[in-house]
Amino acid sequence: MGRLSDCFSEFMFEYDTPRMVLVRHKKVGIVYRLIQLGVLAYIIGWVFMYEKGYQSVDSVVSTVSVKMKGIAYTNEKNNSRIWDVADYVFPHQGVGSFVVMTNYIETAGQKQGNCTKDGVCKSDSDCEKGKSMEGENGILTGKCVEYKDTLKTCEIFGWCPLEDDYHIPDPPLLMAAENFTMFIKNAITFPRYGVSRSNVVPFNKSCIYHKDTDPLCPIFRLGDLVTMAGFDFRKIAVKGGMIVIGIIWDCDLDWSASHCNPTFNIHGLYGVDSLSTPGYNFRFAKYFVEDRTEKRTLMKVFGIRFDIIVLGMAGKFDIIPTMTTIGSGVGIFGVATVLCDLLLLHFMQRRNVYKSLKFKSAEDEGEAQMITVGGREKATRE
Incomplete structure (x- = not known):
């Protein structure tokens, strides 16, 4: 105790x-x-x-709009067609995430009815009625019908004729997209400091962005964007892909706001040799009525998806x-x-001497006499 x-x-x-x-x-x-x-x-x-x-810092608040320019010509199955911005950009312009179509598979004149699918059956028992098949646009009718003379296949009820997406056009149908141009308009503000900036500064309207010779030009060539992301346009245009355009504002507001300009960082969302499934595609349909029958043209679109991300930070004394x-x-x-x-x-070597000089102990009661014990000075009362 x-x-x-x-x-x-x-x-x-x-x-x-x-x-x-x-x-x-x-x-x-x-x-x-x-x-x-x-x-x-x-x-x-x-x-x-x-x-x-x-410095104290503030984060950026921004808005982005995009405009595409360029036309493409296709002549598939002797069907000549001109593609403009309204045809190959999804959704409509003005958002920071959009798709530019580079290839497609068109299935024209589909209507709801009975048709055959790939695969072999021997009898109706092989075709379970009402069952939907993965990857097909319909359900089984329960009938095994003749297909290509000697073969039989299950009949389905759905949009006929069925889409054939096993053969993707190569080279891509819209190779002209490589020369399309993209105008990116980005307005930002740092609310803490009341500073607003835009990437649209006085520029030559015929300029094309280049990281060394024209780093502030807001007009980009699609082929250049794909190259900067590390891809080959000819390859990525076949099945599509995903690319991020990063707009980075890193501003020192101790200097004039005119020195506050963006830099661009372009990269793909997967590597060139990625093991994950590459490409980007989606489907949409154009409906119409012919001879009192509803029909549609089904489009499977392959394209490059662009996501524009704005990051920024400003500092001031x-x-x-x-x-x-x-x-x-x-x-x-x-x-x-x-x-x-x-x-x-x-x-x-003289650490004990230094300890005796460094450390002392004193009491506040009574008189004390300083003595040295083990190289350290201590106080004891008489």
Whole structure:
């Protein structure tokens, strides 16, 4: 119990106060200054210059609109056709995520009725009535009917004739899409600082974006975007793909707002050698009535999906983060003292002498006489 009381007394009634000891030692002095120099370089170089610890920051608020230009010509099965923006962009222009069609499979004149499908059957029992087949646009009628003279197949009820999507056109039908142009209009604001900017600055309307020669031009050639994403347009146009266009605003508002301009980062959402299923496609139908019968033209569209993402941060001088950073830096300087104390008190030959100079103990009751015990000065009452 007495020992516990002594421990409690030492914990409750002792107070540590720093003691200044001047030590003249070349090695320790050099280590001390080198550590201080390293801390100072870190604070000035990294915290202030690189991380801009003297600034407060604000996130970007933005809006994006896109306009496509270009036409394509196809002549599939002696059916000549011109494709313009209204035909090959889905959905309509003006959003930050859209698809540009590069290839398609067209199934014209479909109407609801009975037709045959691929696959072989021997009797009606092989065709379960009412069952829907995966990948087919109908349900089984329960009949096994003749197909291609010697073969029989299950009959289905659905949109006939059935779509044949096993043979994808190659080369892609809209190879001309490589030369389509995309105009990206991006307006942003940093509400905390009341600064608004746009990527549409005075520019030559015939310019085409190039990261080195024309990095601020808002007009992009589709073939260039695909190349910058790491793909070959000829290959990706067959089955489609997905590409992200990142617009990055990194602004230092301690300078004029005219220096606040975007940079573009273009990359694909999967690698060239990705094991995941590549491509991008969807279907839509155009309905019409012919001879009082509803019909449709089914389109399976392969295209490049573009997702436009805007990221941004602005910084400006602020006294509060500046003082906080300075205070943190001053605190880090204490690392030099801690390390040098460890060196002096535990690794130097005269460590016991340094300990006796570094640590003292004093009592506030009665008269005390300072004596040295084990290299450390302590006070005892007479």
